[in-house]
Amino acid sequence: MSRDSLQIDDNGQLRHFLSISGLNRQLLNDILDTAESFTGVTEQTVKKVPLLRGKTIVNLFFEASTRTRTTFELAAKRLSADVLNINITQSSASKGETLLDTLRNLEAMHVDMFVVRHADSGAAHFIASNVAPHVSVINAGDGRHSHPTQAMLDMFTIRRVKGPDFGRLRVAIVGDIMHSRVARSQIHALNLLNTGEVRIVAPKTLIPAHAESLGTHVFHDLQEGIRDVDVIIMLRLQRERMQGALLPSEHEYFELYGLTEDKLAYSSPDVTVMHPGPINRGVEMDSEVADGPRSVILEQVTHGIAVRMAVMSMAMSPREAPVEQPHAS
Amino acid sequence: MPADIKQRRIRISGGRVIDPANKVDTIQDVFVAGGEIAALGQVPDGFTVDEEIDASNQIVCPGLIDVCARLREPGQEYKATIASESRAAASGGITTLCCPPDTNPVIDTPAVTEFIRLRAEAAGKARIVTLAALTQGLNGEQLSEMAALKKAGCVGVSNAMQPLLNPLVQRRALEYAATYDLTVFLYPNDHWLANKGCAHEGRVATRLGLLGIPEAAETAAVARDLAIIEQTGVRAHFCRLTTGRAVQMLARAQFDGAPVTADVATPYLYLSEVDISEFDSQCHLLPPLRTVEDRQRLRDALQSGTLSAICSDHQPHEADAKLRPFPATEPGISGLDSLLPLSLQLVEERAIELTDLIHRLTAGPAKILGLPYGTLAVGATADICVFHPELTWQLDTGTIQSRGHNTPFMGREFKGRVTHTLLAGNRVYSLD
Numbered sequence: 001m002s003r004d005s006l007q008i009d010d011n012g013q014l015r016h017f018l019s020i021s022g023l024n025r026q027l028l029n030d031i032l033d034t035a036e037s038f039t040g041v042t043e044q045t046v047k048k049v050p051l052l053r054g055k056t057i058v059n060l061f062f063e064a065s066t067r068t069r070t071t072f073e074l075a076a077k078r079l080s081a082d083v084l085n086i087n088i089t090q091s092s093a094s095k096g097e098t099l100l101d102t103l104r105n106l107e108a109m110h111v112d113m114f115v116v117r118h119a120d121s122g123a124a125h126f127i128a129s130n131v132a133p134h135v136s137v138i139n140a141g142d143g144r145h146s147h148p149t150q151a152m153l154d155m156f157t158i159r160r161v162k163g164p165d166f167g168r169l170r171v172a173i174v175g176d177i178m179h180s181r182v183a184r185s186q187i188h189a190l191n192l193l194n195t196g197e198v199r200i201v202a203p204k205t206l207i208p209a210h211a212e213s214l215g216t217h218v219f220h221d222l223q224e225g226i227r228d229v230d231v232i233i234m235l236r237l238q239r240e241r242m243q244g245a246l247l248p249s250e251h252e253y254f255e256l257y258g259l260t261e262d263k264l265a266y267s268s269p270d271v272t273v274m275h276p277g278p279i280n281r282g283v284e285m286d287s288e289v290a291d292g293p294r295s296v297i298l299e300q301v302t303h304g305i306a307v308r309m310a311v312m313s314m315a316m317s318p319r320e321a322p323v324e325q326p327h328a329s
Numbered sequence: 330m331p332a333d334i335k336q337r338r339i340r341i342s343g344g345r346v347i348d349p350a351n352k353v354d355t356i357q358d359v360f361v362a363g364g365e366i367a368a369l370g371q372v373p374d375g376f377t378v379d380e381e382i383d384a385s386n387q388i389v390c391p392g393l394i395d396v397c398a399r400l401r402e403p404g405q406e407y408k409a410t411i412a413s414e415s416r417a418a419a420s421g422g423i424t425t426l427c428c429p430p431d432t433n434p435v436i437d438t439p440a441v442t443e444f445i446r447l448r449a450e451a452a453g454k455a456r457i458v459t460l461a462a463l464t465q466g467l468n469g470e471q472l473s474e475m476a477a478l479k480k481a482g483c484v485g486v487s488n489a490m491q492p493l494l495n496p497l498v499q500r501r502a503l504e505y506a507a508t509y510d511l512t513v514f515l516y517p518n519d520h521w522l523a524n525k526g527c528a529h530e531g532r533v534a535t536r537l538g539l540l541g542i543p544e545a546a547e548t549a550a551v552a553r554d555l556a557i558i559e560q561t562g563v564r565a566h567f568c569r570l571t572t573g574r575a576v577q578m579l580a581r582a583q584f585d586g587a588p589v590t591a592d593v594a595t596p597y598l599y600l601s602e603v604d605i606s607e608f609d610s611q612c613h614l615l616p617p618l619r620t621v622e623d624r625q626r627l628r629d630a631l632q633s634g635t636l637s638a639i640c641s642d643h644q645p646h647e648a649d650a651k652l653r654p655f656p657a658t659e660p661g662i663s664g665l666d667s668l669l670p671l672s673l674q675l676v677e678e679r680a681i682e683l684t685d686l687i688h689r690l691t692a693g694p695a696k697i698l699g700l701p702y703g704t705l706a707v708g709a710t711a712d713i714c715v716f717h718p719e720l721t722w723q724l725d726t727g728t729i730q731s732r733g734h735n736t737p738f739m740g741r742e743f744k745g746r747v748t749h750t751l752l753a754g755n756r757v758y759s760l761d
């Protein structure tokens with residue numbers, strides 16, 4: 001089954017949200033517009049809309065997460081859904097129950113939506129291919145493949161700061177592209193939104209094979225890579241990369257790829273600095289940059305809630321509009 | 330088999346007889362008696378026909394020989410059994426299967442070889458030969474009792490997919506095998522470079538975020554293996570080459586006179602990394618499906634004879650083995666049912682001549698395994714495959730004979746179907 005038919009129903013509506021690739025620009029803009037309409041909700045004193053009242057959403061996390069799980073939970077609650085958090089650590093998964101068994105058991109409890117994070121690339125796609133027809137699946141990160149809600153909240157942040165015309169933007173993504181599901185999703189989203197230029201910056205050990213085939217320009221030098229860019233997205237560097245002989249030391253990495261006020265001078269004067277979090281201060285960037293005026297790192301977190309509300313409501317609405325509610329748009 | 334059946338005299342009449350081992354390609358009758366080929370063309374004196382097989386408009390060739398098929402017995406009978414898979418082999422025109430040593434227990438004692446031989450005999454549908462483990466328990470450290478295993482009937486030695494991490498152990502294992510004139514079957518895959526990957530390190534793995542297995546995992550291993558082969562003088566066979574570059578290295582070594590051969594498995598001649606599409610676990614193979622260019626170079630090398638055998642690399646699985654996220658699924662395709670029809674498609678696509686193709690399915694593998702089969706010479710064992718080259722059929726859950734339904738070719742329409750299979754003169758399969 002192609003990803004298109006899995007993610008999008010016959011009416012072109014979102015059915016599951018598994019990856020950015022396979023979607024189209026119109027849908028991405030719909031998500032961003034819907035998220036925009038929800039930002040009002042998150043700023044009200046009563047931060048709830050009844051769109052998903054009576055629905056049950058399960059946060060099914062096979063991998064640890066604080067930020068993503070929390071914002072998904074908040075998003076679901078603000079849509080008035082019932083939320084269940086299930087953390088299945090590696091150890092309990094290894095007791096023998098297969099992923100499919102876990103899924104069937106939860107389905108038997110009449111769940112309407114799964115928000116899934118899993119260490120294997122393709123896990124969300126696998127789950128979506130195997131759930132009952134009325135259940136929607138939202139990918140909250142699968143292996144190194146995709147983290148589409150993170151990419152959408154990043155697009156949302158860029159659009160808010162830079163305006164809707166991505167065509168005039170140069171964006172550089174700096175860091176561990178190889179192991180990053182965030183980077184893959186960002187690259188797809190930026191290209192779907194017609195971004196002027198998408199660059200990736202890292203040593204060769206952290207760039208995947210044929211990275212240019214994703215629609216990027218590859219740089220190994222930070223100063224060249226961020227020259228005249230409008231947006232810099234820094235990626236988190238995992239400590240274990242030092243053990244895998246991918247990098248010699250955090251010190252050398254920071255020297256070459258860490259973002260400092262000095263290096264920022266190479267980019268556009270009104271550059272925006274982003275990071276999906278959590279930040280390793282002094283590894284990916286200086287505190288001066290992270291907390292400085294160009295940083296929108298905390299706005300990204302706030303936008304995460306509105307974007308996740310948008311995706312959840314859109315994936316849930318087309319096949320079963322709420323009966324007792326006025327039609328949601 | 331009862332003696333009276335064994336003694337049946339069969340005439341296979343009117344077929345196009347293709348026997349590449351003897352450069353035969355002509356329409357003639359084949360006469361079988363006493364489990365052997367009695368004559369071609371002319372009726373032998375005093376031959377009375379007990380049974381006639383009408384092969385007009387069909388092709389008569391030696392029974393196919395598959396240099397690698399996992400039958401899952403002993404050890405994984407929930408996937409398949411010797412009985413189920415030899416039945417599938419017979420329906421696919423395959424009369425000899427070679428089973429690698431990674432059964433459970435491993436084929437590192439004569440007892441396991443004997444067990445497999447007895448089970449195959451009881452099933453009576455195909456001949457099964459075995460490769461012995463190169464190291465005990467395939468541990469890559471201690472040599473197996475190769476001389477005893479050869480005496481027990483093993484046709485070669487191999488460490489299967491298990492790595493020989495220490496080149497010194499490999500050197501000594503190959504020297505020891507050479508002492509007893511055993512062919513070593515090598516799976517070229519550098520354990521460290523492969524790095525637990527599950528797809529070719531290329532565009533598709535990059536897009537899907539799958540851990541990649543670089544081309545160098547194969548070429549680095551081939552380079553090391555060739556160095557040790559040349560040093561020890563052992564006869565060696567590379568199992569499942571997948572990259573154009575490794576094939577080029579092999580061709581060079583063959584040109585220089587090294588005693589090396591290699592095979593290719595059918596999936597690699599038809600599929601590429603692109604077929605993984607959106608995490609299709611039926612295309613999760615080890616070694617991985619490579620690029621479209623690699624596939625073309627494998628086809629070219631098969632045509633030229635650098636690759637002298639096509640095998641099924643049969644790996645039947647239970648359904649659950651593929652019902653997981655892609656990296657967690659078990660690799661491999663159930664390939665016995667599609668070995669001949671997929672191979673015939675190569676002829677259809679003009680990638681190889683029919684006689685050359687049949688060579689790669691019969692005489693080629695026979696030579697690699699050192700077996701006297703894969704020929705229709707008078708006096709040879711009457712292993713015969715009769716197939717209708719124009720008959721179309723669909724591979725589906727109703728027609729597949731293997732217990733393993735794990736194949737990306739499920740639902741595929743094939744042209745060319747086996748109608749009769751004879752094993753040592755006994756009819757082991759007939760299409761209704």
